[in-house]
Amino acid sequence: MKKTSKQIEPNENALTVNNLSVSFKTERGLLKAVDSVSFTIPKGSVLGIVGESGSGKTVLCRTLIRLLPESNLNIEGSIDLFGINVTELRKRQLRQLYKNVASIIFQDPLTALNPVMKVKHQIAESLKLHTETSRSQRKQEVIDILELVGIPDPQIKANCYPHQLSGGQRQRVMIACAIASSPTLLIADEPTTALDTTIQLQILQLLKSLQKLNQMTLILVSHDLGVVNYICDYVAVMYAGKLVEFGKTSDVLDHPYMPYTKALLDCMPSLSKPKSHKLQSIPNSMPDPFSLPLGCRFAPRCTYVQSRCVIESPKLISDSSEANIHEYACFFPIKPIVSKVALTSQTDNENT
Amino acid sequence: MKFIIKKLSILIVTVFIASIFGFIFEHLIPGNPAVAILGPQATPHNVAVLTTKLGLNKSPVQQYFTWIKNFFTGHFGYAYSSGDSVKTLIAQSYTETLELIVGSQVLAFLIAIPISVRAAVKPNKIFDKFTSVISFGFYSFPAFVVAPILILIFAVKLGIVPASGYVGPSQSIGQNIKDMALPCITLALGSFAVYSQILRSELVNLLKEDFALFAKSKGISKYKIVFKHCFRLSSLSLVTISGLQISTLITGAFVIEYIFQLPGLGTLIINAINSKDYLVIQAVSVLVVMAVATINTLVDISYAFLDPRIRREN
Numbered sequence: 001m002k003k004t005s006k007q008i009e010p011n012e013n014a015l016t017v018n019n020l021s022v023s024f025k026t027e028r029g030l031l032k033a034v035d036s037v038s039f040t041i042p043k044g045s046v047l048g049i050v051g052e053s054g055s056g057k058t059v060l061c062r063t064l065i066r067l068l069p070e071s072n073l074n075i076e077g078s079i080d081l082f083g084i085n086v087t088e089l090r091k092r093q094l095r096q097l098y099k100n101v102a103s104i105i106f107q108d109p110l111t112a113l114n115p116v117m118k119v120k121h122q123i124a125e126s127l128k129l130h131t132e133t134s135r136s137q138r139k140q141e142v143i144d145i146l147e148l149v150g151i152p153d154p155q156i157k158a159n160c161y162p163h164q165l166s167g168g169q170r171q172r173v174m175i176a177c178a179i180a181s182s183p184t185l186l187i188a189d190e191p192t193t194a195l196d197t198t199i200q201l202q203i204l205q206l207l208k209s210l211q212k213l214n215q216m217t218l219i220l221v222s223h224d225l226g227v228v229n230y231i232c233d234y235v236a237v238m239y240a241g242k243l244v245e246f247g248k249t250s251d252v253l254d255h256p257y258m259p260y261t262k263a264l265l266d267c268m269p270s271l272s273k274p275k276s277h278k279l280q281s282i283p284n285s286m287p288d289p290f291s292l293p294l295g296c297r298f299a300p301r302c303t304y305v306q307s308r309c310v311i312e313s314p315k316l317i318s319d320s321s322e323a324n325i326h327e328y329a330c331f332f333p334i335k336p337i338v339s340k341v342a343l344t345s346q347t348d349n350e351n352t
Numbered sequence: 353m354k355f356i357i358k359k360l361s362i363l364i365v366t367v368f369i370a371s372i373f374g375f376i377f378e379h380l381i382p383g384n385p386a387v388a389i390l391g392p393q394a395t396p397h398n399v400a401v402l403t404t405k406l407g408l409n410k411s412p413v414q415q416y417f418t419w420i421k422n423f424f425t426g427h428f429g430y431a432y433s434s435g436d437s438v439k440t441l442i443a444q445s446y447t448e449t450l451e452l453i454v455g456s457q458v459l460a461f462l463i464a465i466p467i468s469v470r471a472a473v474k475p476n477k478i479f480d481k482f483t484s485v486i487s488f489g490f491y492s493f494p495a496f497v498v499a500p501i502l503i504l505i506f507a508v509k510l511g512i513v514p515a516s517g518y519v520g521p522s523q524s525i526g527q528n529i530k531d532m533a534l535p536c537i538t539l540a541l542g543s544f545a546v547y548s549q550i551l552r553s554e555l556v557n558l559l560k561e562d563f564a565l566f567a568k569s570k571g572i573s574k575y576k577i578v579f580k581h582c583f584r585l586s587s588l589s590l591v592t593i594s595g596l597q598i599s600t601l602i603t604g605a606f607v608i609e610y611i612f613q614l615p616g617l618g619t620l621i622i623n624a625i626n627s628k629d630y631l632v633i634q635a636v637s638v639l640v641v642m643a644v645a646t647i648n649t650l651v652d653i654s655y656a657f658l659d660p661r662i663r664r665e666n
């Protein structure tokens with residue numbers, strides 16, 4: 001801990017990711033699940049990561065805290081988390097990071113919680129590592145945390161096994177495990193996907209209130225833009241391993257530049273503008289990670305595609321016209337000014 | 353509870369089938385069972401008394417109940433060759449077999465657990481590959497190959513332990529351990545190979561599961577994840593395997609007893625087969641079947657204690 005704690009300095013930024021690439025060595029060859037991703041978020045903010053399934057959200061999140069087994073993994077670039085250089089941490093320092101700085105919540109609490117271990121032991125495990133307290137004190141702390149995450153009858157539920165709880169309660173238990181160590185960063189990877197819609201909202205509200213209460217930085221992965229709009233300050237849109245749009249939630253969701261973000265929005269009936277056609281999902285699927293398009297990865301599905309998109313890969317660029325950072329990776333962004341260009345390009349494409 | 357009752361009723365059915373098998377076996381013995389039981393020295397008077405006592409002139413169902421009553425009160429009859437009571441013969445030899453089986457299994461687990469944990473924590477590294485090859489080797493060599501090699505090295509060349517013979521633990525514990533060392537090791541090697549490979553692959557798979565990754569994200573070390581999170585789950589398959597292994601194990605123990613000339617149940621039954629001592633064969637085999645069935649039932653019931661999910665379902 002000595003080393004990592006010394007590295008923590010007062011800093012406005014919670015997380016700075018620079019040129020981060022993550023590749024798996026697989027039987028079919030190298031699979032680049034995350035490709036040159038860079039972004040920065042301030043302390044205490046909520047970042048939403050969106051994108052279709054397989055776009056690299058989970059890999060990115062887990063890499064941020066080096067949780068993936070690294071025997072077949074190659075990480076390039078840098079991750080600065082509260083001044084800690086995460087990519088350089090050794091095993092022991094990494095454990096200190098988990099104990100004191102960062103926690104994660106998985107999608108499915110049924111598989112993430114140990115089926116043969118009582119709830120109280122699974123929570124106490126995080127507590128014990130974080131603080132040194134007496135047994136009876138720890139018992140009380142477990143009950144307090146269960147109460148904090150909204151579990152009814154915490155005394156009884158503490159003695160239950162995960163399968164004896166409902167889906168929503170199980171997710172609350174996982175949240176309890178994660179916040180037991182009072183983390184400054186909490187990563188929630190699709191925390192509500194495995195739950196009923198009615199319970200989803202409750203869990204999100206819980207996460208939001210805990211984030212405010214503990215002044216945590218929260219990273220929330222979701223493929224539901226409504227959820228992101230509801231609690232996130234920033235949005236990162238991922239497509240086929242690339243970060244394709246990043247900015248303040250209001251900027252990105254109200255004025256998406258990247259056609260992919262717009263297409264995602266169009267899939268959301270509640271958020272999309274009344275005039276836009278309502279798609280259930282974007283036609284066609286993401287490219288095979290082993291044979292990615294040469295140019296823009298979204299080109300095969302993009303309705304704004306032009307010939308340049310097919311040969312050249314767009315870099316993430318910042319919109320200099322605004323005070324807020326709003327970044328996008330697109331040659332022909334959907335902006336009010338250039339919307340005409342976009343329209344003509346579409347007809348161009350139909351001719352060719 | 354329902355689960356335990358179900359398992360116990362299966363056990364009762366198995367024991368019933370075994371007893372029928374034993375009863376029929378006794379009646380397949382050539383000649384008058386009374387003569388077979390009393391042996392060649394029997395006087396006609398004794399034969400007549402026993403014939404009535406056994407109820408050989410009664411209906412088969414009545415005879416079966418008499419047989420059951422006799423069997424469960426330990427009246428297995430008398431050995432044809434020596435005239436000794438079968439009960440006495442079994443009482444003299446079962447401790448030795450039990451010692452061999454329990455000793456070898458404890459030994460097998462003691463070696464298998466640390467090795468497989470180490471191998472699973474660093475899979476496909478040198479230690480893992482080395483121990484896989486070794487245990488596969490042990491698995492492939494049958495006891496009658498391993499035993500002479502061990503005897504040659506440890507008894508003949510080094511002279512640390514005797515090549516054969518047996519002194520009971522009540523006479524001399526030190527000598528008893530020496531006598532049992534080689535037989536136990538021989539029997540343990542095969543079990544060790546099975547247990548370590550099962551446990552290793554089980555742990556490797558469990559460590560890939562979400563809950564292990566989540567435990568890692570709490571800051572728990574890999575060894576602690578293995579012992580606190582994975583062990584109880586992997587013990588389920590280990591218990592299953594040891595249950596399935598039990599009949600192989602008994603056969604193995606019998607062979608090893610014969611090789612090391614230990615006066616156990618194996619030697620008893622092999623000698624009985626040689627001298628066509630049917631009542632000994634019958635009693636030992638029915639008892640072995642019942643012991644195997646009982647152990648497997650205990651294994652099934654222990655599941656409920658190891659896995660809380662099963663406890664709820666039933």
Ligand SMILES: Nc1ncnc2c1ncn2[C@@H]1O[C@H](COP(=O)(O)OP(=O)(O)O)[C@@H](O)[C@H]1O
Binds near residue numbers: 059
């Ligand atoms: N352990 C792994 N080994 C090889 N490929 C992986 C592994 N984990 C994920 N991937 C691949 O990385 C890509 C991104 O996966 P993931 O991050 O899980 O997507 P998302 O969370 O956005 O649905 C996918 O193509 C997936 O197949």
Ligand code: SF4
Binds near residue numbers: 302330332333
């Ligand atoms: S670069 Fe071209 S293909 Fe890619 S999103 Fe923009 S317009 Fe579409």
Ligand SMILES: [Mg+2]
Binds near residue numbers: 189
């Ligand atoms: Mg995912």
